[in-house]
Amino acid sequence: MNMSxxxxxxxxxxxxxxxxxGPAAVAAEAGAEIAALQAQIAALLQRVEELERTVAGTAVLxxxxxxxxxxNERQTDQLAQGLAATTAMGWxxxxxxxxxxxxxxxxxEVEGVTSDRVRQRIRARLGLEAKLSDxxxxxxxxxxxxxxxxxxxxxxxxxxxxxKQILLDLAYVDWRPRPGLLVTAGKQKQxxxxxxxxxxxxxxxxxxxxxxxxxxxxxxxxxxxGFWLDERAAAADTNLLGGQLGYAFGSGVTVAAGxxxxxxxxxxxxxxxxxxxxxxxxxxxxxxRCYRHDYDVAVLDAQWSGQLGxxxxxxxxxxxxxLAVSHDGSGYDLGxxxxxxxxxxxxxxxxxxxxxxxxxxxxxxxxxxxxxxLTQGRGFVLHGVWVPAKNVNLRATYFVNExxxxxxxxxxxxxxxxxxxxxx
Numbered sequence: 001m002n003m004s005x006x007x008x009x010x011x012x013x014x015x016x017x018x019x020x021x022g023p024a025a026v027a028a029e030a031g032a033e034i035a036a037l038q039a040q041i042a043a044l045l046q047r048v049e050e051l052e053r054t055v056a057g058t059a060v061l062x063x064x065x066x067x068x069x070x071x072n073e074r075q076t077d078q079l080a081q082g083l084a085a086t087t088a089m090g091w092x093x094x095x096x097x098x099x100x101x102x103x104x105x106x107x108x109e110v111e112g113v114t115s116d117r118v119r120q121r122i123r124a125r126l127g128l129e130a131k132l133s134d135x136x137x138x139x140x141x142x143x144x145x146x147x148x149x150x151x152x153x154x155x156x157x158x159x160x161x162x163x164k165q166i167l168l169d170l171a172y173v174d175w176r177p178r179p180g181l182l183v184t185a186g187k188q189k190q191x192x193x194x195x196x197x198x199x200x201x202x203x204x205x206x207x208x209x210x211x212x213x214x215x216x217x218x219x220x221x222x223x224x225x226g227f228w229l230d231e232r233a234a235a236a237d238t239n240l241l242g243g244q245l246g247y248a249f250g251s252g253v254t255v256a257a258g259x260x261x262x263x264x265x266x267x268x269x270x271x272x273x274x275x276x277x278x279x280x281x282x283x284x285x286x287x288x289r290c291y292r293h294d295y296d297v298a299v300l301d302a303q304w305s306g307q308l309g310x311x312x313x314x315x316x317x318x319x320x321x322x323l324a325v326s327h328d329g330s331g332y333d334l335g336x337x338x339x340x341x342x343x344x345x346x347x348x349x350x351x352x353x354x355x356x357x358x359x360x361x362x363x364x365x366x367x368x369x370x371x372x373x374l375t376q377g378r379g380f381v382l383h384g385v386w387v388p389a390k391n392v393n394l395r396a397t398y399f400v401n402e403x404x405x406x407x408x409x410x411x412x413x414x415x416x417x418x419x420x421x422x423x424x
Contacts, residue, residue, distance in 0.1 A: 094130060094131040094132075095128055095129070095130045095131075096128065096129050096130075096131075097126075097127075097128045098126075098127055098128070098129075098141075098423075098424075099124075099125055099126040099127065099423070099424050100123075100124075100125050100421065100422060100423045100424070101122070101123070101124050101125075101421075101422045101424075102122065102123040102124075102419055102420065102421050102422075103120070103121075103122055103419070103420045104120070104121040104122070104123070104154070104417055104418065104419050104420075105118075105120055105417070105418040106118070106119055106120075106121060106415070106416065106417045106418075107119075107415075107416050108372075108399075108413070108414060108415035108416065109412075109413070109414045109415075110372060110403065110411055110412075110413050111411035111412040111413070112411055113411065119156055119157070119158070120156070120157040121154040121155060121156050121157065122144065122154070122155050122157065122164070123143070123144055123153050123154050123155070124143065124144050124155075125141055125142070125143040125144075125153065125169060126141065126142055126143075127139060127140060127141025127142065127169070127170060128140065128141075135175060135176045135177060136173070136174070136175055136176075137173070137174040137176075138172070138173050138174070139170060139171075139172055139174070140168070140170055140171040140172070141168075141169045141170035141171075142166050142167065142168060142169055143166070143167060143169035144164050144165065144166060144167070145165065145166075145167045145169070146165065146274060147165065147167065148272070148273060148274045149273060149274035149275070149368075150204075150205055150206075150273050150364065151202045151204055151205055151273070151274075151275065151364075151365075151366075151367075151368035151373065152204055152274075152368055153167075153169060153204050168187065169187070169206060170186075170187050170188060170189070170206055171186045171187045172184050172185065172186035172187060172188040173185050173186055180214055180215060180216050181212075181213075181214050182212070182213045182214075183210070183211075183212050184210070184211045184212075184213070185209075185210045186208070187206050187207075187208045188206060188207065188208075188211060189206060190203070190205065190206070190207060191211040191213055191223050191225055192223050192225075192242075192244045192256075192258055193221070193223070193244060193246055193254070193256045193258075193301060194301065195254070195256075195301035195302060195303040195316040195317065195318050196303055196314055196315075196316030196335050196336075196337060196350075196352070197316075197335055197337065197350055197352050197381070197383070198301070198316065198318050198333050198335070198352070198354070199333065199352065199354055199367035199369075199370045199381070200299065200318060200320055200331070200333065200354075200356070200361060200366070200367070201365050201366070201367065202365060202366060202367045202368050203367075204368070205364075205365050207225070207227040207240065207365075208227055208228055209225065209226050209227035209228050209239075209240075210225065210226050210227075211223065211224065211225040211226075211227075212224045212225070215246075215248075217248065218248045218249075218250060219247065219248060220245075220246070220247050221245075221246050221247070221248065221256075222243070222244070222245050222246075223243060223244040223258070224242070224243040224244075225240070225241070225242055225243070226239065226240070226241050227239060227240040227241075228240075229262070229271065229364060230271055235264070235268070236263070236264040237263075237264060238262070238263065238264045238265055238268060238271070239262075239263045239264065240260060240261070240262050240263070241261045241263065242258060242259050242260040242261055243258065243259060244256055244257065244258030244259075244299075245257055245258075246301075251304075252304050252305040252306045253302070253303070253304050254301075254302070254303045254304075254305075255300075255301065255302045255303075256299075256300070256301045256302075257298070257299070257300050257301075258298070258299045258301075259296070259297070259298050259299075260295070260296075260297040260298075260299065260362075261295075261296050261297075262294065262295040262296070262297070262362045263294075265291050265293070265294050265295055265362070266290075266291055266292065266293055266294040266324075267285070267290050267291065268290055268291055269285070269288045269289070269290055270282055270288075270289050270290065270291060271364055273364060275363070275368065275373050275374075276363065276364070277289070277291065277363050278363025278364065278366055278368075278373055278374055278375060279358050279363055279366075279373075279374035279375030279376050279377070279404075280292075280293075280295075280358060280359055280362065280363045280375060281293060281328070281358055281359055292359075293322070293324055293325050293359050294324040295322055295324060295359070295361070295362040296322060296323045296324040297320055297321070297322050297323070297360070297361060297362065298320065298321050298323060299318060299319070299320040300318060300319045300320075301316070301317075301318045302316065302317055302318070303315070303316040304316070308338070311338060311339055312337075312338070312339055312340040312348075313336065313337070313338055314336065314337040315335075315336050316333075316334075316335055316336070316337075317332070317333060317334045317335070318332060318333050319331070319332045320332070320356070320360055320361060321360065322359050322360050322361070325359045328357040328358040328359050328360070328376070329357060329359050329360050330357055330360050331354070331355055331356030331357055331360040331361065331375075332354075332355060333352060333353060333354040333355070334352070334353050335350060335351055335352035335353065336350065336351055337349070337350040338350070341385035341386070341387050341393055342387065343387065343390075344387055344388065344389050344390055345387065345388075346386075346387050347384070347385060347386045347387065348384070348385045349382075349383070349384045349385075350381075350382070350383045350384075351380065351381070351382055352380065352381040352382075353378075353379070353380055354370060354377075354378065354379070354381070355377075355378035355379075356375050356376070356377060356378070357375065357376055358375050358376040359375070360375060361375055363375055369397075369399060369415060369417075370399060370401060371399075371401040371402065371403045371413055372401075372403050372413050372415075374403055374404065376403075376404050376405060376406075376407060377401055377402065377403050377404070377405065377413070378401065378402050378405050379399065379400050379401030379402055379413070380399075380400045380401070381397065381398070381399050381400075381401075382397070382398045382400075383395065383396065383397040383398070384396050391422060391423045391424060392420075392421070392422050392423075393421045394418075394419070394420060394421075395417075395418075395419040395421060396416075396417065396418050396419075397415075397416075397417045397419070398414075398415070398416050398417075399413065399414065399415040399416075400414060401413040401414075401415075
């Protein structure tokens with residue numbers, strides 16, 4: 001029973017009670033009061049009904065408000081989830097992963113030193129590059145390797161299955177303040193142009209310092225760099241300063257001239273990397289050996305890329321000379337590559353002749369596979385590549401070289417490599 005019915009019942013009881021209390025005179029005297037009371041009660045009932053309607057409306061409104069709040073909470077959660085997903089997708093779009101794996105079967109022979117040595121090697125590299133803004137990016141890469149050998153990221157399968165070492169191979173920041181201009185700081189890829197398959201420099205060496213590059217795929221280009229090779233507490237640091245100017249013509253011809261100035265080398269102890277001094281001239285300086293010369297190396301490169309019989313063809317050549325010495329300071333290479341290993345089913349084959357005298361190039365950056373990694377070497381390098389599937393290629397390389405030619409220690413050098421390369 002609601003409140004208005006309860007009030008009506010009470011009024012009826014009151015009227016019955018008053019009517020049965022006495023004679024008509026009492027009823028007449030109370031009539032006016034009862035009428036006034038009835039009017040007040042009627043007004044009160046109306047107000048009660050209005051209040052009930054208000055309460056009912058308030059309940060409906062409360063339900064509606066609760067429903068709206070629940071909807072808002074769901075929408076807020078959905079918005080937060082969508083924002084998180086969008087942020088994650090944006091982060092993923094700005095990060096590029098890359099990696100590769102190589103398995104190598106290798107056998108080599110050095111006349112009078114090593115007879116038909118055979119070994120298996122692996123190389124694994126994994127890196128990423130993150131785009132921080134329209135002009136700024138950062139990257140790093142880890143790789144297998146040996147701590148004392150900057151010219152190789154291979155790991156030999158030996159030592160009774162001992163785990164292989166992983167080293168920091170790259171760590172750099174790229175800044176592109178304007179189109180065509182790149183500034184890189186850190187441990188980075190070699191910034192200079194190198195023609196064809198030239199082996200004046202070892203491609204596994206990742207120099208450390210700052211480099212600036214200007215230019216695009218065609219037209220003029222310029223490179224400059226400052227790298228550190230050895231930090232010393234009590235003497236000048238061994239470093240590398242240099243630059244390169246070149247031009248890429250629309251006809252497929254590219255020419256470049258560069259200068260590599262290796263500072264604080266002469267009369268300093270040889271650097272402690274595996275294979276040092278890599279054929280460079282040295283002398284006894286107390287209990288150690290020191291470099292005999294400085295290395296101010298000028299390099300000229302030329303390359304032409306085109307078609308022959310419907311197949312890609314590249315012809316190239318280079319010349320280098322150490323301007324700081326009067327003898328044993330020059331070298332050159334000539335080569336060609338037919339085909340281009342790219343899409344599945346494609347192939348290429350190449351031939352290189354190279355000759356480098358003892359002090360033409362600083363050994364710490366010289367190719368470690370050619371002539372056993374020593375300057376004062378010459379000979380041919382043949383290679384072939386076939387691509388059986390996407391991101392997979394098979395490569396064979398054969399070195400037919402002379403080590404320490406025109407010297408008492410001259411020796412024939414043969415090296416054969418079979419590589420399975422996978423990229424991801």
